[in-house]
Amino acid sequence: MVSELFVSAPGKAILHGEHAVVHGKVALAVSLNLRTYLRLETSTTGKVCINLPNIDTFFCWDVSELKKRLDPELLRTLREFADVTNGNLDTSNMATLSFLYLYLSLFRSGELPSLTVSVWSELPTGAGLGSSAAYSVCLAAALLSASGAIPTPLKEWDHTGRWCQEDLELINSWAFQGETIIHGNPSGVDNAVGTWGGMLRFLAGKIIPLNRVPLLRILLTNTKVPRSTKVLVARVKDKINKFPSIMTPVLDSVDAISCTCEKVLSEMTCEPITGEHYNILEELIDINQHHLNVMGVGHPTLDTLCQVTRTRGLHSKLTGAGGGGCGITLLRPETDYSVVQSTVQDLRDCGFDCWETSIGGPGVQQHSPLSIKEESLEILRRY
Ligand SMILES: Nc1ncnc2c1ncn2[C@@H]1O[C@H](COP(=O)(O)OP(=O)(O)O)[C@@H](O)[C@H]1O
Ligand SMILES: C[C@@](O)(CCOP(=O)(O)O)CC(=O)O
Numbered sequence: 001m002v003s004e005l006f007v008s009a010p011g012k013a014i015l016h017g018e019h020a021v022v023h024g025k026v027a028l029a030v031s032l033n034l035r036t037y038l039r040l041e042t043s044t045t046g047k048v049c050i051n052l053p054n055i056d057t058f059f060c061w062d063v064s065e066l067k068k069r070l071d072p073e074l075l076r077t078l079r080e081f082a083d084v085t086n087g088n089l090d091t092s093n094m095a096t097l098s099f100l101y102l103y104l105s106l107f108r109s110g111e112l113p114s115l116t117v118s119v120w121s122e123l124p125t126g127a128g129l130g131s132s133a134a135y136s137v138c139l140a141a142a143l144l145s146a147s148g149a150i151p152t153p154l155k156e157w158d159h160t161g162r163w164c165q166e167d168l169e170l171i172n173s174w175a176f177q178g179e180t181i182i183h184g185n186p187s188g189v190d191n192a193v194g195t196w197g198g199m200l201r202f203l204a205g206k207i208i209p210l211n212r213v214p215l216l217r218i219l220l221t222n223t224k225v226p227r228s229t230k231v232l233v234a235r236v237k238d239k240i241n242k243f244p245s246i247m248t249p250v251l252d253s254v255d256a257i258s259c260t261c262e263k264v265l266s267e268m269t270c271e272p273i274t275g276e277h278y279n280i281l282e283e284l285i286d287i288n289q290h291h292l293n294v295m296g297v298g299h300p301t302l303d304t305l306c307q308v309t310r311t312r313g314l315h316s317k318l319t320g321a322g323g324g325g326c327g328i329t330l331l332r333p334e335t336d337y338s339v340v341q342s343t344v345q346d347l348r349d350c351g352f353d354c355w356e357t358s359i360g361g362p363g364v365q366q367h368s369p370l371s372i373k374e375e376s377l378e379i380l381r382r383y
């Protein structure tokens with residue numbers, strides 16, 4: 001088994017389709033150039049340890065103790081425990097439970113190795129940028145590699161550290177299991193972006209990479225209002241159950257927004273980009289933001305984001321689960337640097353974090369220790 005392994009996976013922004021995607025509608029999502037990193041070290045300490053500095057969580061267990069308690073029912077029980085009672089647990093426990101579930105599932109009980117897993121991220125946790133999925137994708141890739149179920153690409157063939165399609169599908173399916181423990185009922189769009197990167201269309205588990213898309217300029221704003229995806233997804237489900245005939249058309253409309261956006265993006269790659277293309281993209285953002293408010297996942301700070309950017313002629317919507325967290329603002333190619341700067345300043349004055357982001361980062365990859373960005377390692381060293 002490898003003695004040390006580094007992997008990373010990107011966060012994501014959902015352009016359109018959050019929440020509706022959980023109910024079988026289309027979502028368009030794109031990876032960010034903000035990543036979660038994981039280091040796995042094997043040891044001879046007889047312990048399995050997890051260090052999660054972003055959520056201030058550090059645990060070590062004796063492997064022999066874990067083995068003793070490992071009866072054939074344990075995985076099923078752990079799963080049931082996660083599904084049934086996680087409403088009572090705080091979400092940081094879900095990250096630990098998700099690790100234990102993947103560790104116990106991917107190594108056979110007789111061969112539980114001693115190892116230490118440390119995870120750190122450039123993404124804000126619990127803010128709508130898919131930190132839970134990036135975490136689950138990293139865990140799945142590292143533990144599958146360490147168990148020998150998939151190779152370690154850097155060692156075997158690929159200096160980019162990317163896995164082949166079949167291995168990526170396995171990583172994605174285990175990452176989905178991890179997301180299920182953290183989210184309850186994920187659609188799978190976030191872990192798909194974390195696995196493959198780039199922009200993709202997601203519909204009922206079917207993933208279509210969108211290779212022909214224009215370069216979009218996006219401003220990301222973090223309202224810093226904490227929220228839990230699990231709680232918000234459950235809230236939307238309750239609303240749909242309570243008002244099916246009212247909410248179904250809303251979900252259908254979001255589906256049509258995603259499809260229209262996809263069509264416009266594709267047109268922008270095969271004909272000259274015009275102001276009308278951007279007019280449509282902006283209107284779609286406005287309509288979707290109203291729909292998300294109707295679903296009950298808005299927040300006063302997100303209203304503020306929309307109003308502040310509107311005064312600068314820019315259009316915003318929440319991204320991810322909403323209820324606080326992050327929003328995206330579409331910038332036009334010709335949007336002046338000074339307009340961006342004043343908008344960023346206005347939003348910072350509201351107490352938000354705000355930055356222009358680059359999108360389309362690569363999916364999950366293995367790293368050599370030397371290729372990990374210094375500023376990212378710095379995050380780990382702080383703990
Ligand atoms: N870097 C990380 N380290 C440990 N756990 C993480 C990390 N990133 C995300 N998580 C897990 O994901 C949860 C947040 O997930 P979620 O509510 O879906 O928000 P989002 O995915 O939008 O960031 C955290 O409470 C934690 O359980
Ligand atoms: C609301 C949802 O559509 C996206 C959630 O994203 P995030 O966890 O807020 O980054 C849920 C899902 O698709 O599983």
Ligand SMILES: [Mg+2]
Pocket residue numbers: 130131132133183190229
């Ligand atoms: Mg999440």
